[in-house]
Amino acid sequence: MSRASRPTTRADWQALAASLTLETRAYIDDAFVDAEGGATLTTINPATGETLAEVASCDDADAERAVAVARAAFDGGDWSRLAPGRRKRTLLRLADLMEAHKHELALLDTLDMGKPIASSLGDMAGAIACLRHHAESIDKLYGEVAPTGEDALGLVLREPLGVVASIVPWNFPLMMTAWKIAPALAAGNSVILKPSEKSPLSALRLASLAREAGLPRGVFQVLPGYGHTVGRALALSMDVDCLAFTGSTGVGKQLMQYAGQSNLKRVYLECGGKSPNLVFADCKDLDKVAEHAAAAIFHNQGEVCIAGSRLLVEDAIREAFVEKVLAAAERMQPGDPLDPESFMGAMVDRAQYERVLAYIRQGVEEGAVLRAGGEATEVDGKGLFIPPTVFDGVTEAMAIGREEIFGPVLAVFGFDTEEEAIRLANDSDYGLAAGLWSQDIDRVMRVSRRLQSGQVFVNNWAAMDQTVPFGGVKQSGNGRDKSHHSLEEYSELKTVWMTLAP
Incomplete structure (x- = not known):
């Protein structure tokens, strides 16, 4: 394919798809x-x-x-x-x-x-x-x-x-x-x-x-x-x-x-993973953090082993921060996968689609507060699409807070103290990844050492390259x-x- 013919639009990608020999x-x-x-x-x-x-x-x-x-x-x-x-x-x-x-x-x-x-x-x-x-x-x-x-x-x-x-x-x-x-x-x-x-x-x-x-x-x-x-x-x-x-x-x-x-x-x-993403009240740019927190779970339709599916937010900023996450999620709706502007695509198959929807229903039944999403959707009248879904008020006893869903479902927890945040983060069978957002370097060093995870992302989510190892602990x-x-x-x-x- 010549440089001049490289696909840049939805129509370009559709044309290339039609020309493929598989x-x-x-x-x-x-x-x-x-x-x-x-x-x-x-x-x-x-x-x-x-x-x-x-x-x-x-x-x-x-x-x-x-x-x-x-x-x-x-x-x-x-x-x-x-x-x-x-x-x-x-x-x-x-x-x-x-x-x-x-x-x-x-x-x-x-x-x-x-x-x-x-x-x-x-x-x-x-x-x-x-x-x-x-x-x-x-x-x-x-x-x-x-x-x-x-x-x-x-x-x-x-x-x-x-x-x-x-x-x-x-x-x-x-x-x-x-x-x-x-x-x-x-x-x-x-x-x-x-x-x-x-x-x-x-x-x-x-x-x-x-x-x-x-x-x-x-x-x-x-x-x-x-x-x-x-x-x-x-x-x-x-x-x-x-x-x-x-x-x-x-x-x-x-x-x-x-x-x-x-x-x-x-x-x-x-x-598998059920990765915690910890947000402390000392963060300076909550809008930026919220954008990253939303992308950490909704990227690739949530079909990501290290997805930041558990969002742990300090109670002092929780209400305001969740509103910012909801606003970010609204900008990440599913679209045609062949459209370069689409942030989310379709679920991989009907079995995974039904699995995610079943977890969403279970979250509602268990008493979590559904703040966004929750219903299947279509693009151009077809496809297996689920929009960003956010549950607040999640507890450790709920399935959506403990089990790997592998879909665009975010479970929000609150915490009051650093010790409680660490306990919640480590209360999982998994240990693949964790996120930590704070401007306090002493806290960053304390908490990152105590998180039971193969990798800890500090003031980022998954910003890594080939020079560092990737893997987990526990059942990850x-x-x-x-x-x-x-x-x-x-x-x-x-x-x-x-x-x-x-």
């Missing part, structure tokens, strides 16, 4: 193939209800074949034993190809799961940055020389694990894919990607770009399908060395069981994406001890 087959052993059993799954545009494609739905036989191919590729060494600098050059070529096709890739995610095109373009920037970061890192990480006497030399080497199965979610399809596969490939592993059955299209397009970039045969494969079929088969495989997963806590627990039932493969999990998981730390998860330490002649 790849719907699995990518196994350097070729696009139908699922061995011939099964398919239907992927639907949730903004219109229209069927996009029938995509190959892989199962045990496809998983077995892909794992065998991945193992042969790893043992063959064309990638696993390739010099880090050469792996870097290949991954940088892939990043360049993603850059050249970013509009197409972004559009595929928008069509597949309903997110606004502006958001999808942001995801592409993040995915490309992730790939480049890890590509550039891999030839700059050193091993270790142990401290020994003169009669020995102790080396600590870092080697790739082997076959990595990456199981990624539907809410940020290609960005989450990059977070998993970039460090795994950079470290020298063979990777099998299982995209969500709700959003497989960009992963299949990525496979063709990976082949064009020059990744060796069998090093990267894509198996679309369901978690209970092909996902389960990969998790139980005796020849998969690592599972990297982003998704629900329930599925994460199941994957850990599968690892124990098979070969004790490593399992890295980034699971145990792994870390991004930064040099993620490379550690996809490599093995080997000790070499040499006895030297006197």
Whole structure:
């Protein structure tokens, strides 16, 4: 696509969508193939209800074949034993190809799961940055020389694990894919990607770009399908060395069981969240804070693992601050995902749409005060859209205040003291993210250290880049994406001890 023809308007994106040719087959052993059993799954545009494609739905036989191919590729060494600098050059070529096709890739995610095109373009920037970061890192990480006497030399080497199965979610399809596969490939592993059955299209397009970039045969494969079929088969495989997963806590627990039932493969999990966003009365610009607090939950329709779904506000400013949040939410209404001006899009599918609406009804029944939203809506007379929904007067006993909804539903709590704010924030099964808004540096240091969370955002929400790790504690998981730390998860330490002649 030339610079002059880059889409900038809703009509441009609609025209590009009409021109797409979708790849719907699995990518196994350097070729696009139908699922061995011939099964398919239907992927639907949730903004219109229209069927996009029938995509190959892989199962045990496809998983077995892909794992065998991945193992042969790893043992063959064309990638696993390739010099880090050469792996870097290949991954940088892939990043360049993603850059050249970013509009197409972004559009595929928008069509597949309903997110606004502006958001999808942001995801592409993040995915490309992730790939480049890890590509550039891999030839700059050193091993270790142990401290020994003169009669020995102790080396600590870092080697790739082997076959990595990456199981990624539907809410940020290609960005989450990059977070998993970039460090795994950079470290020298063979990777099998299982995209969500709700959003497989960009992963299949990525496979063709990976082949064009020059990744060796069998090093990267894509198996679309369901978690209970092909996902389960990969998790139980005796020849998969690592599972990297982003998704629900329930599925994460199941994957850990599968690892124990098979070969004790490593399992890295980034699971659910019910993230607290703490606002203290000493904030100077409450209008700005309210805008960020609204975006923290309504971005991507609330289908975000780190969504700031619990808003904890000091009672001294609570009433005024909630009014500012309501005003901000009014500016974030759903629109056509192909309109670059839309802040929110459609819910990913009817099951998620109904789940969110059920939680909203439950919130009303439990006595929370519905301040905004609460009813489904349509755009141009169709689609699965839910507007920003705000509940005030939420208590810890209410489901909307404790359970991950994964939709545009904000639960507002009040607090009087710093100690109460910390207690409320930590009273959760989850610990993925937390926000803290205050101008008091002493309070910031005290509270941020006591919040039980994998990451704390101070006077921002999710303003981070590739240089810092991303992950949670408690039932939000145990792994870390991004930064040099993620490379550690996809490599093995080997000790070499040499006895030297006197």
